[in-house]
Amino acid sequence: MFSSLLRILTLIRKELLVILKDPKSRASIIVPPILQCLIFGYAATYDLNNVPYALVDQDRSAASIALVAKLEGSGIFQRQGAFLQTAEAVPLLDARRVLLIVVVGPGFERGLETGAAAAVQVIADGRNSNTSGIAQGYANTIIGDFAAAWAAEKGMAAPGVRVSTRAWFNPQLETRWSMIPSLIGTITMMMTMMLTAMSVAREREEGTFDQLLVAPFTPTEIMIGKAIPSMIVGITQATAILLVALFWFRIPFAGSFLTLYAGLALFLAAAIGFGLFLSSIAGNMQQAMILCFVFLMPFMLLSGLMSPTDNMPAALQYLTMINPLTYAIRITRTVYLEGGHFAELLPDMAALAVIAAVSMPISAWMFRHRL
Structure with a gap:
């Protein structure tokens, strides 16, 4: 047992030296995740x-001028032209x-004053x-607020229902508040999977893989010796992204x-399991990199990073259950924001x-098979 642990520690030291001995490699561990996060x-x-x-103002009244002023006074809407007919504005769209x-x-103004329908059409690209x-x-909110303010100013009946909105966990509804915590898992998985998948491929290309075969290492020891350095690198990168989220944003x-x-430790164990599986079937670093991209794109699309998984078709929702990034994003958002x-x-x-417990043995079996 002690000798096995000593061999594993030797492999870990070797892998870390390979990663850290080159200044460019050291920089690639920290700089790319921070740049991607920014x-x-x-x-x-x-x-x-x-x-x-x-703008197509067919009313040309005080009310329509006031509405346009409210739109442009928000600082968001920038007028690119004013026309009398919709067809004249279509070429800009x-x-x-x-x-x-x-x-x-x-x-439009007559409709506001009489309480009838005041027509405003918003055509979007x-x-x-x-x-x-x-x-x-945005436009609907501003127009609705304008109509309510107009009615109050004229002493007319206020709308029957007034809606008051409040967002929990992200009061300003800023996208980066939900995006940046999710990147802790996403970017870490990208870097960790590629590092793990290419580690064995690098050994094959450099000719040092044969030395591992004749050394007194079992396939399981080789796997563990290559998995733990990747986990250390992954934790380091996750920490760097976390610091950017805390102190920059x-x-x-x-x-x-x-x-x-x-949660990150369990996630990295599952991600490294996939990376080791890819390393066991890749013949060289080019193949390993291609396989990583083939797997990473579906992982990202099915993770809930860009769109909720509940909105996906039922068949794809089942696939999200075997995607470790889905759980990592849920964990980071829940812990960070909630x-x-x-x-x-x-x-x-x-x-x-469970994903780690399944992917690791499969990778070990594939590794033994390839050996």
Whole structure:
């Protein structure tokens, strides 16, 4: 037992030396995750700060002018042109110069004063459905607030229902508040899987794999010796992303670091299991890299990072159950934003433990088979 542990520690030391002896390799452990986190934090956002639009004011009344002033006073809507007919504004939408066309119908002011229907049409560019939907939501909110304020100013009957909204865990509904915690698992999985998958392939290309075969190492010891360094690197990268979230983006951390790192350890064990499986079937580093990308893209799409898994077809929802990134994102968001405790995250952690317990033995079997 002691000799086996000593051999494993020797392998771990060797792997860490391979990774850390080169300054470029040391930099690649920390710098790319931080850069990716910063890019995602600023670029991958659904928050709209600039909505170019075209105005079609067919009423030309004091009410329509006041509505337009409220739209543009928000600082979000930027007018690109004013027209009398909708057809005149359509070329701007076709050329992607505007995201919305706001059409104020004739009789808009009269409708407000009489309590009848006051027509405002918002035409959106559906080629980017998500962005257009958000822009439409902004416009609808501003128009609704304007109508309520107009009625109150004129002493007319207020709407029967007043809606007051409040967002828990993310008061300003900022995309990066949900995106950055999710990247702790996403970027870590990308780097860890590739590092693990290419470790054995690198040995084959450099000709040192044969030395492992003649050395007194069992396949299980070789697997453990290659898995633990990858886990150390993964924890280091996750910590770097966490520090960026805390001190650069200043996203408040509501939970327990112990719970977060327990979940990350289980997640990395499951991710490394997949990486070792890929390393066992890849003949060289190029094949290992291609296999990683083949697996990583479905993992990301089926993880709930960009869209809720509940909205996916039933068949795909079953696939998310074997995706470790699904549980990692759920754990990081719950701990980071909600302050979730270990007990409520136990089902997700148990699922990761099962995935690791299945993927590791399969990888070990494949490894022995290839040896």
